[in-house]
Amino acid sequence: xxxxxxxxxxxxxxxxxxxxxxxxxxxxxxxxxxxxxxxxxxxxxxxxxxxxxxxxxxxxxxxxxxxxxxxxxxxxxxxxxxxxxxxxxxxxxxxxxxxxxxxxxxxxxxxxxxxxxxxxxxxxxxxxxxxxxxxxxxxxxxxxxxxxxxxxxxxxxxxxxxxxxxxxxxxxxxxxxxxxxxxxxxxxxxxxxxxxxxxxxxxxxxxxxxxxxxxxxxxxxxxxxxxxxxxxxxxxxxxxxxxxxxxxxxxxxxxxxxxxxxxxxxxxxxxxxxxxxxxxxxxxxxxxxxxxxxxxxxxxxxxxxxxxxxxxxxxxxxxxxxxx
Numbered sequence: 202x203x204x205x206x207x208x209x210x211x212x213x214x215x216x217x218x219x220x221x222x223x224x225x226x227x228x229x230x231x232x233x234x235x236x237x238x239x240x241x242x243x244x245x246x247x248x249x250x251x252x253x254x255x256x257x258x259x260x261x262x263x264x265x266x267x268x269x270x271x272x273x274x275x276x277x278x279x280x281x282x283x284x285x286x287x288x289x290x291x292x293x294x295x296x297x298x299x300x301x302x303x304x305x306x307x308x309x310x311x312x313x314x315x316x317x318x319x320x321x322x323x324x325x326x327x328x329x330x331x332x333x334x335x336x337x338x339x340x341x342x343x344x345x346x347x348x349x350x351x352x353x354x355x356x357x358x359x360x361x362x363x364x365x366x367x368x369x370x371x372x373x374x375x376x377x378x379x380x381x382x383x384x385x386x387x388x389x390x391x392x393x394x395x396x397x398x399x400x401x402x403x404x405x406x407x408x409x410x411x412x413x414x415x416x417x418x419x420x421x422x423x424x425x426x427x428x429x430x431x432x433x434x435x436x437x438x439x440x441x442x443x444x445x446x447x448x449x450x451x452x453x454x455x456x457x458x459x460x461x462x463x464x465x466x467x468x469x470x471x472x473x474x475x476x477x478x479x480x481x482x483x484x485x486x487x488x489x490x491x492x493x494x495x496x497x498x499x500x501x502x503x504x505x506x507x508x509x510x511x512x513x514x515x516x517x518x519x520x521x522x523x524x525x
Contacts, residue, residue, distance in 0.1 A: 228516040229365075229395055230434035233418035234446045241271035241427070243417040243436070244410075246299070246313050246346065246368070246401035252277035254405050261404070262287050262294060268411050272427050276313050281321045293427055296321070299346065302329040307353050311346035312336075312364075313401075316428050330361060337363050342432055344399060349382040350374035358385070359394050365432050369398030369511050370440065372412030373405060380413075383467075383501070383511070390497055390514055391469045397513050398499075400438035413440050439510035442502045447512045449491060449498065456500055457486045458510070463503040468495040491517055 248254035249261045256264065258275065265273045275282045276297040287294040296317045301309045310329050314336045321339065323332060333343050345358055345367035358367065367386060374380040386398045400413035415436040419426040430436060437444045443459040454466060460483035464476040472492015478484050483505070491498060497514035 230397065230513050230516070231430070232448060232513075232515060233416075233430075233435045233437065234444075234448055236418060236435065238418045238420045238430075238435075239422070241417045241419060241422060242269055243272035243415045243427070243431075244270060244402055244404070244413075245272075245274040245295075245297070245315060245344065245399060245415070245431070246276050246371070246403045247273060248277055248299075248403070248405045249275060249282065251275075251280050251282050252299075256407060258282055258284075258287075262292075264407060264410055266292055270414070271422060272417060274313075274315050276315075279323060281317050281319070283319060285319070288424070290422065293422060293424055295424065295427070297341075298323060300332055302327065302332050304329065304353070304357060307357055308351045310353075310357070311351055313344040313346050313368075314341050315344070315431065316341045316424070333361060333363055342428065344368065345396075346401075347371040347374045347379070347382065347403070348385040350377070350379040354385065355388040355392060358389050359392055364396060366397035366399050366434070368401055369438060370400035370413045370509070371403050372401070372440075373403035373409050375412070376409075381509075387467065387469070390499075393496070395497070395514065395516065397434035397436075398438060398511055399436075400440065400511065413438070415439070416443075434513040437510060437512050439508075441506070441508040442504045442510035444500070444502060444510050444512055447500055447515070449515050449517065452491055454487075454489050454491055454498055454500075454515075456488070456502075458484070458502045460485055460504065461502045462505050465501040465503070466498060467501065468492050468498045470494050473498070 249258045272293045274295040274297040276299045284294040284296045298314045300323050343364045371380050402412045404410045415438050417430050417436040419430040446457040462478045467473045472495045495517050499514040500512045502510040
C-alpha cells in the first residue's frame, strides 16, 4: 500500500512539474460559438436495469426522446448494452459503460466510457490507466465522473492520460450536496491539464433525468460528428440557462446569455470577475478585459432560480513579451 502511495505521489509531482514548464499549449477545445453547426441536447451518463437503473433500456430512450434530447449515452456499471436499432435521423444512442478501477488514495475511480463496441467487456484485473488505454484502443473516450462526490482531487486526476473531460456537475450527486465539482476542475485546469467540463444527470431514477446536460455543437447528427464534438469540447454545460455567445477578441471577453442574476468570469488566478444584476434588471451580456495573467478563462451563468450554465475554458495565447 505504501509503495502504491509513493508511486502515485511521484507521478502527481512529475505531472505538475511538466505542466508548469510548458510554454505554448495548443488548445484541445473547439469553441462552439465560433464554429458552424447545430445544437444538440445531450446526456452522457445514464443507467438502465442492465445495472442499477430503474428503467429498461427502451424506456430510458423513450424518456429522453420525450424530453427533447438528441444524443444519449447508456453507461451502466461494468456492463455494456446493445444499442442497435435505437438511433435515427433525430436521435443518437451511444454505447458506453461506467467502470470502477481501484484507487489507492481515495474511493474507487468512476470512469464514464463512451463509444464502446458492441459486446465490450472490461477485464476486471486492469488498473485505471490500463482501462483508459483499452477504451482508447477500441475507439472510445473517457470522462472522469463526479470527483467531488468521490473525494478525488488533482492528485488522482492529473496523472491520468487521455481523459477528455470531467463532470463539473452531476445531478444525482447534487442530491447529497456534492454535485458541483468546479473547484476540482479549476485545480486541474490551473495545472495546464486542459480537459472539458460536462454536466450530466447520472440518471438511475426517472425523477433525476433532465437535471443537467450539455448543448453539443456538431455539423450533423451522426455518431462520428457527435463524438468529435465531445472529444474537442465543442459544447457548453447547463442546468437550464443558455449561453448564446462566448469568445475572446482583442483582449476582451464577450458573452451573451439568457437572463441571469449573476455572471462569473473565472480564470487560473485572480483575474476573474463577478457581474450581478441590478435589482430586477437581469444581465444578458457582458464584456470585460482579459486578466493580465490569465492562461484560461471560463464563464458561469446563474439564473434567478440558481440554475447554472458552464462554458468550457478559452485558452489565452500570449507572446513572451506579454507574459513579462
